[in-house]
Amino acid sequence: MSPTPEEHPNKAAFLLRVRSALGRSEPIVHMPDHPSLKSNAARQQEKVRTVVARNQARRSRTLDRLARTAAAASWNVRRASDAEEAASIVAEIAHDAGVKSLVRSAEDIFKRVDIDGSLRSVGVSPAILASGRSRGRGMLRDMAFRADMGVTGVSYAIAETASCAVIPRRGVARLASLAPPRLVLLIEPEQVLESLDDFFAITRLNRMQARGRTANYFNFISGPSRTADIEQTLTIGVHGPGEVHMVILG
Amino acid sequence: MAEVKSAEFKKASGRALRDEKLQHALDHVMEHFVGARANIIESDFGDESWEAMRTRAAAIKQSTLEHLDYYLDMVDRSVRRNGGHVYFADDAAQANAIVLDIAKRNGVKTVIKSKSMVSEEMGINHILEREGIEPVETDLGEYIIQLAGETPFHIIAPAMHKTRQEVSALFQQWLKTAPTQDIKRLCVYARDALREKFAQADMGISGANFVVAETGTVCLVTNEGNGRMTTSAPRIHVVLAGMEKVVPAIEDLALFLRLLPRSATGQRITSYNTFVGGPRAPSDEDGPEEFHLVFVDNGRLNLLRDEVMREALRCIRCGACLNHCPVYQKIGGHAYGWVYSGPIGAIVTPSMTNMKVARDLPYASTLCGTCKDVCPVKIDIPRLLLHLRHKVAEGDASERSTTWMERLFVGQWHSAMRNRRALEGKANLGRLLTRPFTRGGNVRKLPFAPMVSGWTASRDFPAPAPRSFARLWREELADGNTPANGTER
Numbered sequence: 182m183s184p185t186p187e188e189h190p191n192k193a194a195f196l197l198r199v200r201s202a203l204g205r206s207e208p209i210v211h212m213p214d215h216p217s218l219k220s221n222a223a224r225q226q227e228k229v230r231t232v233v234a235r236n237q238a239r240r241s242r243t244l245d246r247l248a249r250t251a252a253a254a255s256w257n258v259r260r261a262s263d264a265e266e267a268a269s270i271v272a273e274i275a276h277d278a279g280v281k282s283l284v285r286s287a288e289d290i291f292k293r294v295d296i297d298g299s300l301r302s303v304g305v306s307p308a309i310l311a312s313g314r315s316r317g318r319g320m321l322r323d324m325a326f327r328a329d330m331g332v333t334g335v336s337y338a339i340a341e342t343a344s345c346a347v348i349p350r351r352g353v354a355r356l357a358s359l360a361p362p363r364l365v366l367l368i369e370p371e372q373v374l375e376s377l378d379d380f381f382a383i384t385r386l387n388r389m390q391a392r393g394r395t396a397n398y399f400n401f402i403s404g405p406s407r408t409a410d411i412e413q414t415l416t417i418g419v420h421g422p423g424e425v426h427m428v429i430l431g
Numbered sequence: 432m433a434e435v436k437s438a439e440f441k442k443a444s445g446r447a448l449r450d451e452k453l454q455h456a457l458d459h460v461m462e463h464f465v466g467a468r469a470n471i472i473e474s475d476f477g478d479e480s481w482e483a484m485r486t487r488a489a490a491i492k493q494s495t496l497e498h499l500d501y502y503l504d505m506v507d508r509s510v511r512r513n514g515g516h517v518y519f520a521d522d523a524a525q526a527n528a529i530v531l532d533i534a535k536r537n538g539v540k541t542v543i544k545s546k547s548m549v550s551e552e553m554g555i556n557h558i559l560e561r562e563g564i565e566p567v568e569t570d571l572g573e574y575i576i577q578l579a580g581e582t583p584f585h586i587i588a589p590a591m592h593k594t595r596q597e598v599s600a601l602f603q604q605w606l607k608t609a610p611t612q613d614i615k616r617l618c619v620y621a622r623d624a625l626r627e628k629f630a631q632a633d634m635g636i637s638g639a640n641f642v643v644a645e646t647g648t649v650c651l652v653t654n655e656g657n658g659r660m661t662t663s664a665p666r667i668h669v670v671l672a673g674m675e676k677v678v679p680a681i682e683d684l685a686l687f688l689r690l691l692p693r694s695a696t697g698q699r700i701t702s703y704n705t706f707v708g709g710p711r712a713p714s715d716e717d718g719p720e721e722f723h724l725v726f727v728d729n730g731r732l733n734l735l736r737d738e739v740m741r742e743a744l745r746c747i748r749c750g751a752c753l754n755h756c757p758v759y760q761k762i763g764g765h766a767y768g769w770v771y772s773g774p775i776g777a778i779v780t781p782s783m784t785n786m787k788v789a790r791d792l793p794y795a796s797t798l799c800g801t802c803k804d805v806c807p808v809k810i811d812i813p814r815l816l817l818h819l820r821h822k823v824a825e826g827d828a829s830e831r832s833t834t835w836m837e838r839l840f841v842g843q844w845h846s847a848m849r850n851r852r853a854l855e856g857k858a859n860l861g862r863l864l865t866r867p868f869t870r871g872g873n874v875r876k877l878p879f880a881p882m883v884s885g886w887t888a889s890r891d892f893p894a895p896a897p898r899s900f901a902r903l904w905r906e907e908l909a910d911g912n913t914p915a916n917g918t919e920r
Binding site: 397 | 456459460463491494497498499500501503504507511512513514515516517518519520521525569570571572575588589590591593594595598614615617618621622625626629630645646654655656657659660662663664674679680681682683684685688689696699700701702703704705706707708709710711712714715716717718722726728732735736
């Protein structure tokens with residue numbers, strides 16, 4: 182870990198001016214009263230335990246809700262009863278779209294869902310988008326920009342907004358779910374949460390427990406890339422994928 | 432800093448009103464935004480829970496502002512713990528210097544930008560260009576107005592005043608593409624041109640929708656994916672954030688991410704939300720190796736200092752007040768003369784720039800109060816407009832911009848209203864003086880520039896009744912006299 186960057190020389194003077202604009206002469210010592218800042222790791226853990234239990238109890242209903250909100254947000258939703266079916270759905274999507282070059286992340290889910298096999302059976306050979314294999318930034322970027330389709334897993338899927346939380350890390354490049362014009366995300370039932378509140382409660386706990394060693398970067402993907410910047414006409418697929426598929430196992 | 436042209440508000444809004452094409456675009460767009468917002472709130476929450484959410488969001492933002500020094504310190508520590516750099520810039524010039532320094536130190540030649548209103552305040556594109564660094568806007572709307580050499584027309588729809596023909600012409604000129612009427616095609620042209628830039632750029636500059644103090648997380652809200660590109664492809668990422676963008680806790684984002692997209696575009700959520708709090712980890716596959724967060728004051732202290740105006744800093748820049756404003760709906764964004772337009776522009780521009788230059792903006796409102804009703808953080812915009820009008824009329828020498836004639840007139844008015852005899856005398860004088868200019872019961876046009884003629888330049892003024900009420904009372908109504916067939920005029 183590199184050393185902590187220095188404080189900016191203007192920080193003290195800047196904060197002093199802010200303070201005096203607020204009519205105070207001394208800095209605040211005690212944390213202002215704010216409920217969502219107050220709970221410590223133990224209490225946050227308690228909270229998350231309730232969140233997880235609730236989500237477990239209502240899983241099938243939440244999966245249905247996710248499928249509904251996702252369809253409303255222009256996702257193509259497919260539900261697979263098992264890993265084998267999920268793999269063949271991915272192959273079917275690639276085949277129907279006439280995909281020639283496909284990139285995927287390197288994640289655990291592909292050990293269970295063998296898309297490599299199913300894709301090869303329709304004549305597509307997937308490449309893994311990872312810097313170890315593509316030798317550096319430029320190569321990885323070129324590979325991602327050239328691909329017709331990207332396939333990755335998710336960390337969570339939020340039913341309230343049809344948002345898939347994708348957390349880039351070793352094996353999961355940022356560009357895998359961004360650069361290709363088509364995206365397929367694989368979702369496992371235990372990754373599905375009811376609400377944004379659930380997601381952020383868990384995120385906060387993960388951070389507290391990891392002592393700062395959590396990801397500095399994550400995304401919600403909640404539908405196709407869209408713009409209405411020309412004449413308020415909705416157009417799909419500007420910088421990100423215009424065609425997005427959610428394959429839910431369950 | 433970007434030039435402030437608010438002094439030309441009246442002339443510019445007149446031009447906008449006469450521009451038929453613009454009027455058409457405004458009608459169309461406003462209908463769309465207003466309807467979409469109402470529908471999604473109705474279907475997802477209903478008025479009561481929406482109101483409760485607004486109340487909570489207003490309280491969180493207000494409390495954060497009251498303790499802003501504490502929370503800014505907290506962000507600073509969090510981001511540096513994550514391995515990122517944090518800067519504090521007093522004004523646009525300092526902020527520009529900080530960004531330029533980072534760019535030069537790294538030999539940056541191309542900068543890609545995701546939408547940032549603060550960068551518009553700073554006018555950073557000109558600064559970078561002057562140093563031989565190419566800035567490229569990547570939000571489609573921002574890209575279009577960059578090619579056109581204009582400023583944003585709307586906070587969230589910067590190029591809504593451009594037709595497809597105009598966009599096609601711009602692309603023909605700058606990208607050498609074939610002319611087309613097909614909007615989808617135009618998007619593909621932009622995508623291809625910008626892909627090249629994403630691959631070239633060494634630095635990405637983005638704004639910030641929210642900055643979470645406890646985790647040092649910057650949250651970006653986008654639909655196109657350019658925000659993700661900007662924070663993924665280049666080697667360096669610089670965030671420009673107004674110092675009021677802070678929220679205390681990561682869990683607060685659930686609330687704000689419900690309020691912002693619904694208020695802005697009527698979406699349940701935008702296609703993308705990016706959360707970034709520092710550079711990539713060494714084990715990550717891609718992403719910027721450097722992360723810089725620049726907090727910018729640039730006039731915000733003036734708002735913070737004034738206890739009435741302070742709540743203007745709660746703004747989360749959704750644009751709902753623009754979309755619902757009967758004045759904005761007719762004159763659009765450019766007339767306001769600076770970066771922020773509509774009701775929010777009318778309250779922040781005078782304080783952040785120059786009270787005298789922007790003196791007309793607080794009057795660019797009917798005070799109908801719709802802006803206050805739709806504001807997701809419940810800013811009492813009409814009250815703040817009145818507060819600013821008070822400053823324009825009676826503030827100290829640095830704020831006041833009334834003429835001696837106005838002050839004389841209002842002084843006379845003031846004394847007349849406190850004395851019946853004086854009022855009658857002055858009313859009689861007024862009756863006499865306006866008689867030559869009266870046609871059909873209205874005073875049509877008064878002479879004498881500009882103070883007096885200003886009253887009738889764009890509206891009729893009802894002529895005083897031939898006999899005052901006081902006289903009528905004395906002559907006919909008092910002492911049990913009753914008019915025969917009601918009162919004649």
